[in-house]
Amino acid sequence: MARTSPADGTPADGTTTREPPRTARGARTRARLVTAARRVFERDGYLDARLADITTEAGTAAGSFYTYFTSKEEIFAAVLEEVKEEMLHPHVRDVSRTDDPVAVIAAGNRAYLESYARNAQLMRLLEQVAAIDDRFADMRWQRGRAFTERNARSIRALQERGLADPEVDADLAATALSMMVSRTAYNTYVLGDARDLDTLTATLTRLWVNALGIPERVSAARSRA
Template sequence: MAEESAPTLTQRGARTRERLIEATREVFEEIGFLDARVSHITARAKVAYGTFYTYFDSKEAVLRAIADRLFTDMTRPGRPPLSGASPAERVRRANRSYYEAYLRNARMMAIIEQVATFNEEFREMRSRHRAAFTGRSAHAIRRWQAEGVVDAGLDAEMAARALAAMVDHSLYLRLVHGEGDDTERFLDTLDALTVRALGLEEPQS
């Protein structure tokens, strides 16, 4: 879903809206969505209280704008694969790209996960993000099946969903809850589990 459309703004208006978005993200990351007030946001953005409602009708509306950008960042292809990279090497690069994107957005991901537990719109937005993530993985698995490097009998869609759930939840526990302290071992383990689940040959060290 693209960031919600806004009325045509002057350059000054666009800058003010951007300040509000940036200020909101800072406030949410510091004190959380539930405790945040519009007054906190406008104080951080250094604008009058009423200015907020010129651009957004609620803090949920500005969170939508933030979430749209976040999910665009999360689903954007990251490190381009090296020329001639094996499927296992592509898995490794994809996992690290997603880790880096999650690390940039971990605090907001925690907030969106929280809001999604009680807000249907954000639950659907989170589902669309997962679908974009798993869809790209399923496409890669089907291609590797066609090339004969992944078992053709494997359900590509279900495999992509299961592996994405493993990666996503593992990153959530590590980056939001702070579980674990050895990043390389953590990422190497995710790589190994993904590669072995798909029956790919691991790159030679």
């Protein structure tokens, strides 16, 4: 399976990509193609999507596609990259010394679930394509690793502040808890195991805080105060 270089993101298997456009007009055209590609992929699926359909949807000349992308695989990766950025960076701040950690975890879980619901069709396609293309299997792995690393940092910060069990392995806990949330989101929004957002958020948050021993430590800190 291919692994990407952490320095520049270039696939280790030698796959080439176009350089980002250097003009504002070029950036707008590329963005229009990515937006159009998302609509076509969601409508037709990955295998049946055609480059001609993408350029028609974008209102660009067929030949202009290759100014910005080398292939259908590359533009699909660009669509997924935009989705990853949205899902990885919800508008939830880190836990400060005065924040209620349970409320912050709940806000993060809710933001992730809402983002997953908006992007469920693409998440379904990523699972399908990753099963037949190692490049996208690698992308899925990298995406999951990014989420896990972010959550591990948050867990370590809580441990340093005395708000989470210091004996819990932050990296392993982040892996397990991140997989729990992501798989629950997949079952709910892709497989159709319908659940109420409030119930999902409350349940996943309770599992998070119980696993990290947060409620007891927050209560003890409040008692001391």
